[in-house]
Amino acid sequence: MPEIESSPKRILIIRLSAIGDVIMASGLIPALRKAYPNAHIAWLTESPNADLLRHNPRLDRVYLWPRSRWRTLRQERHYREFAREAYDLIHALRAERFDWVLDLQGLLKSGVWAWLSGGRRRIGLGSREGSQFLMTEIIDRSVDDFRIGKEYRKLAETLTGQINTFALDTAVSEDDRKKGRELLESAGVTGEYAVICPFTTRPQKHWFDDRWIDLAQRLTYRHRLPVVLLGGPGDRSRAEPIVHGVRHGLFDLTGRTTLGQCAALIEKARLLIGVDTGLTHLGIALGVPTLAIFGSTRPYLDTGRATARVLYEPLECSPCRRRPTCGGTFDCMRLHTVDQVFDAASELLEGRS
Structure with missing residues (x-):
């Protein structure tokens, strides 16, 4: 030491x-x-x-x-x-x-x-x-x-030698906030919105496209929240099934932002839902109501924020990290149903953690 x-x-x-x-x-x-x-x-x-x-x-x-x-x-x-x-x-x-x-x-x-x-x-x-x-x-x-x-x-x-001084610390520039507003306006998003961040570098950390589609539609119809889809340039092809599956209310900005602009969009969101990916952690850092869906990885369970929650259902093999033993079925992520995720998201929207 x-x-x-x-x-x-x-x-x-x-x-x-x-x-x-x-x-x-x-x-x-x-x-x-x-x-x-x-x-x-x-x-x-x-x-x-x-x-x-x-x-x-x-x-x-x-x-x-x-x-x-x-x-x-x-x-x-x-x-x-x-x-x-x-x-x-x-x-x-x-x-x-x-x-x-x-x-x-x-x-x-x-x-x-x-x-x-x-x-x-x-x-x-x-x-x-x-x-x-x-x-x-x-x-x-x-x-x-x-x-x-x-x-x-x-x-x-x-x-x-001090405790309780550690707190995630990121900052967003005014230029990125301005560009973020312009992107939302060009996409037709006005008022409050939710953000979803489904993409990671490893398939075992992904939730399933059909569940993202169902979740996005529920957020739109039940909470009257348009849903903004975020990700990097390499995620564009992964976004296509979700974009095509949602009938109304999804706005795809995947690969259309810089990282700073992405942070600006997240900062103003009413809610963020994501898997174990940097954008999900960014939501927590920026104090946005955030729901993190974990399975093969579990970087944390305590977000340090009353407005942020982790959904994690451990199995005997969890967390497997880079060595999944399920043969590609990803059972730990399959345990997260749309009902469960939507109910948890609704509690965050209603101010209940």
Whole structure:
């Protein structure tokens, strides 16, 4: 366990990906800011996550690793340009002379960046893949806690010696709010609306299309709420069956927003329903009434918000994470009926948790 310093002057947080983990790790920002109000706090992340961090007034600087761009430069043999950009980023980090560098990812790719930053104390969270040899201290990421962001919460408490200062912390820009309003107007959405976020990178975390269709129709007809479908550009084909199955009241904005605009749309929603995906965690971070449907994964059970609930029905094999044993039937997600999800959503809409 690292020794607590009274006032580290410069702190770098490293969480490169993914969207959901960046959101859950954001609780470190207010915790560190409260404990060390005069510290310069920066964050290094991959470029696609920029919108989650760069508008946060409690962060002093956000550094972006353009990983995809650098891969393209190498593939196209633009080695000089790649080397110049890499040098500039490394030089910028080292010039900060960070007292603490916090590697929240604990992988080799993040550990290398922690080492390249030149930080005096490099504190790794569950470091592995060889990154443990690049740290000066390591904190075990395992913790018996059902609260959202549990491992990052543990790190915050260890580093600050304070409890109850960890709270998810994302900020939305006025430009993104303006663009979000324009997108809603162009889609014909006026007044209150619900958001659904059905898409993830792993099929075992998905709920079923026919159930999303039924749920969307019930929200529209019983609660008079138009439903906005959100997802990234890679989710467009997955959205098609849901879009075609809903007769009225569904507005598909899948792949039509930046991450910041997506956050703006979520921020103003009356309700969000989603699976274990970054946009669901974003709803909780923004204080939106949120219903999370979990099955093969269970990142948390306690959302920390009276307005957010988790639906989770464990089986003997739950949570299987990346190793499902059900042969593709995904029984844990099948336990979530439309009636159950709709009733829970109705309770949130009525202010009952």
